[in-house]
Amino acid sequence: MTGSVTIVGIGPGDDNLITPEVQAAIDQATDVVGYIPYVERITAREGLTKHASDNRVEIDRSRHALEMASEGKKVVVVSSGDPGVFAMAAAVLEAVEHGEPDWRNLDIQVLPGITAMLAASAACGAPLGHDFCAINLSDNMKPWELIEKRLRLAAEADFAMAFYNPRSKSRPEGFGKAVKTLQEACSDNRPMIFARNVSRPDQTIRIVPLPDVTEDMADMRTVVLLGSSTTRIIERDGAPLIYTPRSVAG
Amino acid sequence: MTGSVTIVGIGPGDDNLITPEVQAAIDQATDVVGYIPYVERITAREGLTKHASDNRVEIDRSRHALEMASEGKKVVVVSSGDPGVFAMAAAVLEAVEHGEPDWRNLDIQVLPGITAMLAASAACGAPLGHDFCAINLSDNMKPWELIEKRLRLAAEADFAMAFYNPRSKSRPEGFGKAVKTLQEACSDNRPMIFARNVSRPDQTIRIVPLPDVTEDMADMRTVVLLGSSTTRIIERDGAPLIYTPRSVAG
Numbered sequence: 487m488t489g490s491v492t493i494v495g496i497g498p499g500d501d502n503l504i505t506p507e508v509q510a511a512i513d514q515a516t517d518v519v520g521y522i523p524y525v526e527r528i529t530a531r532e533g534l535t536k537h538a539s540d541n542r543v544e545i546d547r548s549r550h551a552l553e554m555a556s557e558g559k560k561v562v563v564v565s566s567g568d569p570g571v572f573a574m575a576a577a578v579l580e581a582v583e584h585g586e587p588d589w590r591n592l593d594i595q596v597l598p599g600i601t602a603m604l605a606a607s608a609a610c611g612a613p614l615g616h617d618f619c620a621i622n623l624s625d626n627m628k629p630w631e632l633i634e635k636r637l638r639l640a641a642e643a644d645f646a647m648a649f650y651n652p653r654s655k656s657r658p659e660g661f662g663k664a665v666k667t668l669q670e671a672c673s674d675n676r677p678m679i680f681a682r683n684v685s686r687p688d689q690t691i692r693i694v695p696l697p698d699v700t701e702d703m704a705d706m707r708t709v710v711l712l713g714s715s716t717t718r719i720i721e722r723d724g725a726p727l728i729y730t731p732r733s734v735a736g
Numbered sequence: 737m738t739g740s741v742t743i744v745g746i747g748p749g750d751d752n753l754i755t756p757e758v759q760a761a762i763d764q765a766t767d768v769v770g771y772i773p774y775v776e777r778i779t780a781r782e783g784l785t786k787h788a789s790d791n792r793v794e795i796d797r798s799r800h801a802l803e804m805a806s807e808g809k810k811v812v813v814v815s816s817g818d819p820g821v822f823a824m825a826a827a828v829l830e831a832v833e834h835g836e837p838d839w840r841n842l843d844i845q846v847l848p849g850i851t852a853m854l855a856a857s858a859a860c861g862a863p864l865g866h867d868f869c870a871i872n873l874s875d876n877m878k879p880w881e882l883i884e885k886r887l888r889l890a891a892e893a894d895f896a897m898a899f900y901n902p903r904s905k906s907r908p909e910g911f912g913k914a915v916k917t918l919q920e921a922c923s924d925n926r927p928m929i930f931a932r933n934v935s936r937p938d939q940t941i942r943i944v945p946l947p948d949v950t951e952d953m954a955d956m957r958t959v960v961l962l963g964s965s966t967t968r969i970i971e972r973d974g975a976p977l978i979y980t981p982r983s984v985a986g
Contacts, residue, residue, distance in 0.1 A: 502756045568858075570862040571865075575865060576865030580981055591972050591974075596857075598858040608819070608847060611825065612846060613820075614820055614821065615821075622867060636894075643869075643893075644886075727844065731826060732877050733877035734877070734882055
């Protein structure tokens with residue numbers, strides 16, 4: 487039996503956003519590895535062993551997955567959203583690069599999923615419908631100065647933006663600092679979108695003009711989007727539609 | 737009967753990348769609207785009328801979809817990839833904003849899909865595993881100067897990058913100009929990735945150091961990715977793995 491590591495994205499929460507490709511990989515796995523709430527989403531069955539671990543142990547979890555694959559197991563590593571966007575694919579590959587030489591020649595595959603920013607964008611229209619960037623606001627893994635530099639340059643480029651990990655209990659001040667930087671860099675009232683528990687039954691979408699945003703509007707269950715200078719809001723009965731036009735005047 | 741317009745993403749090519757949510761919307765549609773090759777991917781059945789149209793008529797197609805919904809049809813607008821990333825969602829919403837007042841209160845939904853850059857990223861590892869941006873290189877809808885400005889700022893921000901619509905027959909010179917700008921702005925040999933026909937049986941992935949890139953390496957069936965200054969290549973038997981680490985040293 488030849489082992490494998492397949493790193494899959496199970497989307498932001500709704501099982502109807504799991505691709506058939508990912509579901510097939512889960513159905514064929516002997517072992518599933520991941521952060522506790524994501525492993526909980528995988529249906530138990532005979533022949534499948536679940537290995538749930540806490541947050542912030544991504545490299546240990548990756549090494550465990552690679553060790554089991556070396557022993558012949560068919561291991562699936564589950565990520566929320568897409569595994570390649572601020573998730574487990576980069577962690578597993580980091581463990582491969584710095585780990586046992588044999589791990590390089592394991593059967594390693596990454597299967598894409600619906601990432602939170604695109605589910606959030608779809609939930610309110612198409613705010614990322616033109617050039618955009620995605621920034622992880624956590625400064626666990628990079629200096630705050632780099633985040634601030636990227637925010638200023640992204641504003642100067644007039645990108646729409648998506649922000650992952652905006653605010654946690656351990657660093658509650660980060661999102662407020664990011665908002666202040668963006669308010670300074672963008673002198674208009676473009677909309678910021680707070681999509682919480684996106685695709686879940688308790689999903690909420692809140693649209694706030696950037697000058698009115700306060701740091702308490704986001705938490706770790708929120709993905710935050712920011713329009714560009716051209717983003718439009720279509721008012722109507724019920725929730726508005728919001729989109730960034732495909733064209734920019736010359 | 738109440739009409740609706742549902743704008744769905746059918747992924748980059750492999751039907752195993754279509755979410756169950758999107759498949760259900762297609763199964764319930766009375767009418768499917770879209771660009772010819774995407775409408776061809778939808779299985780014919782009794783009760784479903786297909787309306788295929790050529791490229792570059794996105795607003796006409798959107799108006800047609802909205803008119804049919806006004807008449808009570810359940811219309812699905814199909815996009816390749818994700819409908820919110822350089823695709824039909826922004827076109828339909830533009831048609832709503834500037835069209836009949838009644839259209840605003842139609843049942844309009846956007847359902848996310850697997851966008852080409854994330855399928856391409858997964859196919860070679862996780863090159864978009866850290867902060868990144870997505871830029872449409874077509875200058876049909878925006879001035880070239882804006883594209884060039886965004887490329888320079890994205891390089892300064894040290895984003896990984898994804899490029900859609902890199903090169904067409906009608907503007908063969910655009911990709912070469914973009915590459916020249918990037919070669920000037922990035923003074924290292926970070927990898928550029930050419931993912932052609934991603935997720936299809938004839939998919940090809942080519943990894944080229946940026947200084948060696950030439951304009952003929954991309955066409956309209958290619959999505960192009962560029963690593964950041966920290967992107968790593970893991971050599972091994974067979975195709976290398978490529979990833980952008982989650983952390984940046986302080």
